[in-house]
Amino acid sequence: MQNAEVSAVDEASPAFRLRSPLPHSYANYLGRLMFLGVLTVQGLGAFALITLGVMLRKLRVAQPVVGPLVRREIYRAGVRLLPMFLFVAFALGFLVIGQTVSWLTRVGAINYLGSIMVLVVVRELGPLLTALLVLARIGTANVVELGTARALGEVEALEALGIDPVHYLVVPRVVGMMAGVFSLTVYLILGALVSGYLWAFLQDVPLTPGDYFNQLAGALSYLDFILLALKTCGFGFIIAIVTCYHGLAQPLHLDEISRSTVRAVAQSVIACVLLDALFIIVYLTAG
Template sequence: MTVSEAMDPLPPQPSSRSAFEGSFSLVVLGRPLIRAARTARGLLAFALITLGVLWTRGGRAPALVGRLVRQQVVRAGVKLLPLFLFLALALGFLVIGQTVAWLSRLGAIDYLGTVMVLVMVRELGPLLTALVVLTRVGTALVVELGTARALGEVEALEALGIDPVHYLVVPRVVGLALSVLALTVYLLLGTILSGYLWAFLQDVPLTPGEYFRQLAASLRWLDFVVLALKTAGFGTVLAVVTCYHGLARPLRLDDVAPATVRAMGQALVGCVLWDALFLVVYLVGA
């Protein structure tokens, strides 16, 4: 210990500038976390309200709600079938066909079923379907509902005694959940068939029976259950997030575009988190 330290027993105090910088960095880091927590709380509350309405009022006006659900299925499912046919052909060539060709060259063709289940069935197929539906349908949902909220149409429904959640949100949640599930199955089947077609054109020595036998041997009952839950969950996440940003808060027409951007980012994050949850399920069930 030096003489100066002995003469001054008090520890050196941080300067006001360093204290200000520390508090400023805490504010900068804390505000995004607080906003994220508030948004997550709002989305969770909106999802619980939707679930409650679906549970308590699901049997009311079945003809009207059923017609609205069919409209959403046509909008988010049937009209996207040509696009998914193209995606299936592209993925069959880029992923399956190349995988079969390279595994054949390496002498590891016996691992084809495992690779396809891991890449396409568990991860790429469901997530790609959700992203395509988000970009093609999710943006339109936010704009549609946000414009209706800005023009006072939602308040008009409430004045007529119509629950906006039951009339606007529930059909979209059910319709998108069914659409993402059906489109994922359609994409996977098209990719598997087109993948073998591309492999056949490359003269890969693999018979159709052996190709499909490996796929069937690599699939487990857990894959079918998780595929259904994951894809339906993707559709639910997309619908809840887009409807929340379109309806949950008062909007002006100028606010619709920023709300759409926020909804797209948050829906993407929600889908990734939902996908990560099922990764844990696979690791535990392995």
Template sequence: MMEWVGQKVLDAFDYARALWKLIVRAAWELARPAERGRQEALRVITRQVLFTGVDALPVTSTIALMLGMIVITQAGTQLPKLGAGGLVGSIIVIVIIRELGPLVTALIIAGRSGTAIATELGNMSVNREVTALTLMGIPLQRFIVMPRMVGVVVAMFCLTVYFDLVAVLGGFLIANAQLTIPFEAFIEGITRALSLADVGFTALKPLAFGAAVAAICCHHGLSVKASLTEVPQQTTKAMINSVTVCLVLDLLITVPAYLS
């Protein structure tokens, strides 16, 4: 049992080191000037942003709107019983802007775009396209990994802000209809409860989640060797690991920030 646990811990450290190396190399390729391939990398980044961000707007809008309505419905019915009806703005900040906005957006992108990246790169590996690029001296980090990571991070950040705005709108619709709270009072309650630390950590979380999801999915996609059966296996692992790592990162960011 001890040997099994120890091996799992070592495997987790090796996995984290491989992901960190992938992120560092992608960041280096982004910062390093290149005379060739700049237009191609920009094209892949733009395509990734459109697929991950713009194409995900309908599902993100639906989930955010319903989540905002659900949270305010629960808060609006329970808080007045405790004499805390004025804490609706704080509930929006704590539940949606701090936590559920970045986390649910990360889950949407991991399940939708992350699996697509892992499948695409896995098929490229099976079809020997990755090997061909390597033999031609084309750096995989610049033309495959870095553009996808940048696209996912940019889209994750923008979608998180959009998710929060739509969720707040959904919360206001319920607050106005059920609690008869005017728009000015609703926004004032949110801005009064929203601190600079909330804004900073809300911006930090999508950046960390986006980099983690993109690195994990690229890693598993490029881990496919020669069999087509490996593609769905690695895609499933990418999805599960993306969700797990996002939850761990959320814990590591939230606990020191709000319990210290």
């Protein structure tokens, strides 16, 4: 008799809503996809706002605990990736800049080098490539770590100890990822520009280092520095929020972590590209 009052159906779960008996058609499929997309954006937006709120409200709370965590995340998402980024910068210089310099020389358009470098490396390729590499190396690890912690009950343990999981688990990752993507982008751009010139120099391109530097300096404006900082911090914020959201909000069981990781990567890439498109509009409007 008591059992009759106990609900056996998890009516709140997304799986239940998706199994509702509607006729199958492409329109329904697209409609469901759009609905899930809206739900995802809503969830991510709410999570981002909560994280920002906690960051501001608990700026000075438990600094002996959160401070070392922030430093660890900066090391993990920044310093530890430096060797890989130096290699990528070298490869980028060889693959893109060296060849560009060589071809511009052949067609007599070497005067446009500075503008092309700034456009390709500083504004687009450097920040986006850095974001994607950090997503691959650290973002995926975030989902797995937080998903495992969630599935093993560590998040409940934090709450039982009166520790805000967002403050302890998410805020350090957000700060670390923002600082990491920003500084790694700067290193990548510098490395790519230097190694690009070295490759061009090896190809006997008639361009002195002074001319090369002057062209780059002439093509850069103050807006490039401001927007580069905003864009890279934005990428870091997005990657951290999306990966932490999928790590913390979704997996209640270990077997859900792999799916969450795939979803987090796809959504992070989409969000970063959308933010990039937004900055292109800003560049075009300002330029």
